[in-house]
Amino acid sequence: MNNIQIKNVTVLGSGIMGHGIAQIASMAGYNVTLRDIDQKLLDKAMNNIKWSLDKLVTKNKLTQQKCEDIYNRIKPTINLTDAVQKCDLIIEAVPEIMKLKQTVYAELEKIAADNVIFASNTSTLPITEISKITKRPDKVIGIHFFNPPQLMKLVEIIPGEKTDQHITEAINNFVLSLNKNPILCRKDVPGFIVNRLFIPMVHEACHIRERQHNSLLEIDSVVKFKLGLPMGIFELADFTGLDVIHKATIEMQSRDTNIINKNHIIEDLYKNNNLGRKTGQGFYKYDHIEYTRVNISEDLADKCDPIQIISNIINNAAWLISHDVSDIDEIEKAVKLGLGIKIPIFKTAKKYGIQNIINTLNEMYKKYGDVYKPDELLYKLI
């Protein structure tokens, strides 16, 4: 299996992620087929791709001819058999519902040639479980792009328990050929790398709001100006969508109850359809028409002690390292490219003191339970 050639790529699902993945694959020279279940959705996706490519022409990043070639290399179809007939790699980007994905893979298994690689863009679902639906678990892998795929440089690669090493290498090369930065999530753990750090952090920020009685803006200020996030954590949660965060929470918790100390605020917002920027109201209220950033003053940063939030992210990062899922360099790359964090998190941890972090975690462990138990690795970092 060590001579894997990828030329023809089929993307299943032409929504937020699928149309972007199809665009970047075509930009890298692959022949792309984009499949959805409804012609109207495909038309919309192709219009979005056209709009995005035209913008690159306006900015002189692409010639008109290249723009047309890229667009014409993408073949939209609603016919699944046509879509998988001549492909080497299928990237599945259908909605994050396990039952739906399982139906899709069962159907694919019947019609795709034996050598075709199945790659899922799932954010949270276990790759190993998805692979069990197929007769080719060695050729099933996670390929987690970030939103929007056209701009975000990071792609997490997640082999399942049975994924062949050659498939992992081929997908790594494929991601490099898209001009993206792959990071390997060595084990199929809940949340993979980035969400394992990000989702618990949003809950922790909500706890801080209640425990320390800080305002949203005070917490966002310290996160932005002292920890180096590109925006406040609540602002980032609103940008990501409270539906995405809530569903990721449920999925991660269903696999392991010891990752997230769930805070009710997120579920409350979700249930009230306050999903963030997309509905005009999340943690903050937004003007629907214009993209306005939350005005976060740096002066407020001193009003919030960030030690609990730092302890949370560092403890989860330590867990990823001690469980051989990743290492410090890869984690720093992941938080920089996936979350936009400008200051390395282990540098921030050292600044605030590893011993201080361990003490904070131990206090929280006693008060709030196992989620906060300091990872053994932290003691080695003192």
Ligand SMILES: NC(=O)c1ccc[n+]([C@@H]2O[C@H](COP(=O)([O-])OP(=O)(O)OC[C@H]3O[C@@H](n4cnc5c(N)ncnc54)[C@H](O)[C@@H]3O)[C@@H](O)[C@H]2O)c1
């Ligand atoms: N949106 C994000 O920020 C984001 C980021 C990273 C990963 N993801 C993951 O990417 C996947 C897709 O998410 P999305 O946000 O693009 O969803 P979306 O709802 O925007 O798009 C999904 C598309 O799949 C289509 N679809 C449904 N059933 C299908 C089938 N059987 N065959 C082909 N197409 C089908 C739908 O009609 C829809 O157009 C999910 O697994 C999600 O977790 C999403």
